Amino acid sequence: MFAVIKTGGKQYQVKKGDVLKIEKLPEEEGKKIIFDQVLLVADKANVTVGKPRVAKAKVEATLVRNFKDKKIDVLKYKNKTRYRRKIGHRQHLTEVKIDNIIV
Numbered sequence: 067m068f069a070v071i072k073t074g075g076k077q078y079q080v081k082k083g084d085v086l087k088i089e090k091l092p093e094e095e096g097k098k099i100i101f102d103q104v105l106l107v108a109d110k111a112n113v114t115v116g117k118p119r120v121a122k123a124k125v126e127a128t129l130v131r132n133f134k135d136k137k138i139d140v141l142k143y144k145n146k147t148r149y150r151r152k153i154g155h156r157q158h159l160t161e162v163k164i165d166n167i168i169v
Contacts, residue, residue: 069167070106071125080125080164090158093129099162101125107169124168130161
C-alpha cells in the first residue's frame with residue numbers, strides 16, 4: 067500500500083517504513099506527526115483518488131531529526147563589467163519515518 071501526501075507545497079509518494087526529507091516542521095524530535103492532506107491511496111486491488119483529498123485518510127509518521135541540507139552556491143556573473151556575486155544557502159529540512167497509512 068502507498069499514498070501520495072502533500073506537505074510544504076510538495077507532493078511525496080510514501081509507503082510504510084519510508085524515510086523522507088521534507089520541508090522543516092516546527093516539532094521536536096521523536097514526536098508523532100499526522101499528515102491529513104492525502105491525495106491518493108492505493109493498494110494491490112484498489113486505487114482511491116481524492117477530490118482534492120481522500121476523506122478520512124491519514125498518514126502517521128515519526129519525526130527523526132531536524133537538520134540543515136548540504137550547502138549550495140549561488141553565483142551571479144555579468145561579463146565585461148567585473149560583476150561577480152557568490153551567495154551560499156543551506157535549507158532547513160526535517161527527516162520523518164512513515165509509520166502507518168490509515169484509510
